[in-house]
Amino acid sequence: MAERPYIVGNWKMNGTRAMLPEARAIDRASQRVMKVEVALAPPYTLIHAVHREVEQIGVGAQDCHPGEDGAHTGDISANMVADAGAKFVILGHSERRQDHGEDSALLSAKLDAALNAGIRAILCCGETLTTRESGNAEAFVLGQLREILPDIDNAADSVTVAYEPIWAIGTGRTAETGDIEAMHGSIRRLLNDTYGEETGSQIRILYGGSVKPDNARDILELENVDGALVGGASLTAESFLGIVLAAAGDNAD
């Protein structure tokens, strides 16, 4: 278990203002679990409202445009999400890669925009089931990361990695613990090679893919698993807090 696990809820395209009491409940309970760092990434429309609603937990965005401003109808810049209260942005989620054709060049530009706006990035990576079954999962995931990891000195302050096998997202299937540990170990070695061990060892690596209160403990205990990126189970305070408590080892304080 990481010294201070990082548990991030990604609400994806879910949530109206009716969800604000869930955010408030998550925040209030998280104040009693200081040994876990908790954050929520609501849709753009709720970032400011959630930011105003909470005191303890972090608030982030699920995406940003690579540009600073201008004629991009319907887009939202990193400066805008920062202004709304976001302290981080999720980039490269497989749903955006699939739904919007996002590639590494675009993601690198988005990452630059986020860092210039002074917000951190959660960089997502993960393989399809076909890639896993062909035995190429590790090469694929490390390749994704090599293409987007930024060439900066303070990477540990700016970047978190989230490994999410695509076939485990929203399916109720989680990867085998041995496979998670092996992939996180490979990602750690890549981070150490890229940034040196002092920095590489401090960059957090989250696991995502059907993390629930009843499997969180087993996953979070694995070596090099520093937290979780949670989708479906972050939509109610009850299930999300179940994961937060599992990360705390069930002990508040």
Ligand SMILES: O=C[C@H](O)COP(=O)(O)O
């Ligand atoms: O960003 C979160 C992940 O895609 C995991 O989603 P899930 O917990 O619903 O499987």
